[in-house]
Amino acid sequence: MSQSNANATSSVETSTSPNPQPKKERRKWITPRTAPYIFIAPAVLLFLIFTVYPVISSFLLSFQEGKAGNFSFVWFDNYIRLFQDKLFYKALGNTFIILLIQVPIQLFLAVIIATALNSKLIKMKSFFRIAYFMPAITALVAASIIFMILLDENYGLVNYLLSLIGVEPVGWLTDPFWSKVSLMLVITWRWTGYNMVIFLAGLQNIPASLYEAAEMDGASKLRQFFYITIPQLKPIFLFTFVLSTIGTLQLFDEPYILTDGGPNNATLTVTLYLYQNGFQYFDFGYASAIAYVLVLIIGVLSWLQMKVAGEDK
Amino acid sequence: MNTASPLRKTIMYILLFIGVIFSIGPFYWMIVGATNPSGEVFNIPPNFLPGTHGWENLMNLNENVGIVRVMFNSLFITLTFTALSLVICSGAGYAFAKFKFKGRNAIFFMLLVAIMIPYHVTLIPLFQIFGNLGWLNEYQSVILPQLAYPFAIFLMRQNMQALPDSLLEASRVDGAGEFHIFFRVVLPVMRPALAAVAIFLFMFQWNNFIWPLVVLQSGDMYTLPVALSSLIGMSRIDYGQVMMGTTLSTLPIMIFFLLLQKQFISGILGGSVKE
Numbered sequence: 010m011s012q013s014n015a016n017a018t019s020s021v022e023t024s025t026s027p028n029p030q031p032k033k034e035r036r037k038w039i040t041p042r043t044a045p046y047i048f049i050a051p052a053v054l055l056f057l058i059f060t061v062y063p064v065i066s067s068f069l070l071s072f073q074e075g076k077a078g079n080f081s082f083v084w085f086d087n088y089i090r091l092f093q094d095k096l097f098y099k100a101l102g103n104t105f106i107i108l109l110i111q112v113p114i115q116l117f118l119a120v121i122i123a124t125a126l127n128s129k130l131i132k133m134k135s136f137f138r139i140a141y142f143m144p145a146i147t148a149l150v151a152a153s154i155i156f157m158i159l160l161d162e163n164y165g166l167v168n169y170l171l172s173l174i175g176v177e178p179v180g181w182l183t184d185p186f187w188s189k190v191s192l193m194l195v196i197t198w199r200w201t202g203y204n205m206v207i208f209l210a211g212l213q214n215i216p217a218s219l220y221e222a223a224e225m226d227g228a229s230k231l232r233q234f235f236y237i238t239i240p241q242l243k244p245i246f247l248f249t250f251v252l253s254t255i256g257t258l259q260l261f262d263e264p265y266i267l268t269d270g271g272p273n274n275a276t277l278t279v280t281l282y283l284y285q286n287g288f289q290y291f292d293f294g295y296a297s298a299i300a301y302v303l304v305l306i307i308g309v310l311s312w313l314q315m316k317v318a319g320e321d322k
Numbered sequence: 323m324n325t326a327s328p329l330r331k332t333i334m335y336i337l338l339f340i341g342v343i344f345s346i347g348p349f350y351w352m353i354v355g356a357t358n359p360s361g362e363v364f365n366i367p368p369n370f371l372p373g374t375h376g377w378e379n380l381m382n383l384n385e386n387v388g389i390v391r392v393m394f395n396s397l398f399i400t401l402t403f404t405a406l407s408l409v410i411c412s413g414a415g416y417a418f419a420k421f422k423f424k425g426r427n428a429i430f431f432m433l434l435v436a437i438m439i440p441y442h443v444t445l446i447p448l449f450q451i452f453g454n455l456g457w458l459n460e461y462q463s464v465i466l467p468q469l470a471y472p473f474a475i476f477l478m479r480q481n482m483q484a485l486p487d488s489l490l491e492a493s494r495v496d497g498a499g500e501f502h503i504f505f506r507v508v509l510p511v512m513r514p515a516l517a518a519v520a521i522f523l524f525m526f527q528w529n530n531f532i533w534p535l536v537v538l539q540s541g542d543m544y545t546l547p548v549a550l551s552s553l554i555g556m557s558r559i560d561y562g563q564v565m566m567g568t569t570l571s572t573l574p575i576m577i578f579f580l581l582l583q584k585q586f587i588s589g590i591l592g593g594s595v596k597e
Contacts (some may be wrong), residue, residue: 035473048414048421049418052475053408053414053470055466055469056472059444059466061432062484063446063448063451064447066447128334130334137338140339140342141342141345141577142558144346144524146575146579146586147349147576148547148550148571149531149533150529151550151567151568151572152348154564155348155352158355158564158565159348166351166368169366194568198344206590208585210588210591247404258440259441261442262532266551266554280442280532283442283445284442287445287449297446299441300440300443302447304443308438
């Protein structure tokens with residue numbers, strides 16, 4: 010203890026001396042006591058400059074107005090404007106519709122596929138796992154572009170295949186209703202396999218004895234699924250639900266590429282609206298206010314979800 | 323009860339294969355489009371077989387967006403980012419996992435909060451910072467902001483906790499310096515975790531879109547996703563080129579994935595499901 014104290018004091022002297030001697034001296038100021046600070050310093054420094062400072066700066070900006078460098082405080086004007094902004098409500102509404110419809114569908118699909126792949130009856134498991142996971146590694150931009158082409162109203166493959174069974178062309182990206190459906194389709198395509206892998210890992214942690222006991226009691230596979238699998242997966246459900254919620258609230262790449270928020274703002278999301286205000290109209294104050302409402306929403310939802318999780322334990 | 327009827331098994335396989343068509347069908351379609359003449363993407367009936375015009379599409383794409391340069395930008399940015407971030411995040415993870423020091427819990431708590439904060443909040447101040455530095459349209463402005471990636475630090479900490487203290491103590495008794503221990507003892511042992519986190523970081527930056535879109539302003543500095551998005555903004559979209567571009571952005575990471583899928587998946591799971 011006393012020795013490391015001595016080292017700590019000498020470290021101050023050595024580090025201020027302009028010309029530290031190699032090896033011998035260096036060993037003195039990198040001690041088990043100072044080492045953690047040295048190891049953590051780059052991360053903390055970068056974090057302060059590129060995360061903490063911007064987060065604070067953006068908060069202050071949300072109370073200011075000014076488009077070309079000259080900013081002045083307008084206090085709550087941006088927020089008042091935001092709460093009267095129909096387009097903002099539209100973006101918020103769209104985001105929540107997607108959240109409430111797409112996330113449950115996606116998690117349900119993921120758990121079904123994971124259960125099937127976990128079953129002893131199925132062979133070629135790793136083939137299926139790789140195939141289902143593949144979309145999760147693609148760039149969202151690339152995925153959105155492929156779907157943009159596939160879903161083209163007049164010439165796209167999807168409408169062609171539908172025409173073979175006599176379905177009229179669907180305005181996948183031009184109709185307000187169908188464009189929302191398309192957006193959800195692309196998100197489902199991209200993330201189902203990702204969640205499936207998480208569920209698969211969770212399923213492998215369920216003790217086999219539970220199923221054996223249920224088997225002996227004569228419980229059907231369906232009953233086992235609802236009375237053993239689903240309750241046992243509860244923490245995983247919570248985890249994937251939190252991840253998907255945060256992801257959906259930050260949806261940007263897909264609507265930007267697929268429809269650019271259209272038609273008639275049917276696919277405008279909060280972050281897309283933020284981007285438009287910040288980097289198309291260069292209204293930094295207003296965009297920052299949007300960002301902070303988003304932070305608030307994510308904060309409240311995360312708090313709620315943690316509370317729900319906490320009460321269970 | 324336990325013996326499944328062949329019928330049920332068959333139905334399960336059919337459903338699973340339909341799922342496979344949905345999940346990898348679009349990739350096949352992309353490759354078909356990339357290798358067929360541009361005008362034929364919308365043929366009726368459509369082409370279902372890869373063609374021989376891949377090279378032509380590639381040349382057109384290069385003429386249009388300088389794909390060689392764009393690929394270089396993407397690779398350079400992604401590799402530099404991954405290497406730097408890996409060192410920074412594993413160092414921080416090591417400190418959190420293996421040392422007790424003042425402020426540890428407070429800093430760690432801050433990191434956990436940062437995981438929750440949407441990245442978009444920082445976009446405008448970051449844009450101002452790099453604007454003031456005169457670094458808009460420079461590589462470093464894409465690379466710097468996320469180097470201390472909170473989730474990667476978190477993952478490294480989780481993995482480093484399994485490291486036996488006796489190993490570190492033994493090295494110290496042997497007179498090894500702290501840096502020596504970190505680089506020569508800790509990191510080699512942690513290789514699997516490093517590989518998983520490296521893949522995670524690589525994928526994040528390779529696919530990163532909104533920040534490069536904001537900060538990169540000229541075509542010769544674009545990364546792949548930004549160049550692709552600029553292509554579909556053109557008044558006449560050349561679909562053969564576009565499909566070639568999406569193929570180029572997807573294929574390398576796909577091959578990578580097929581070779582290293584175990585590390586890929588563990589990097590993405592991030593120990594989050596360990597109960």
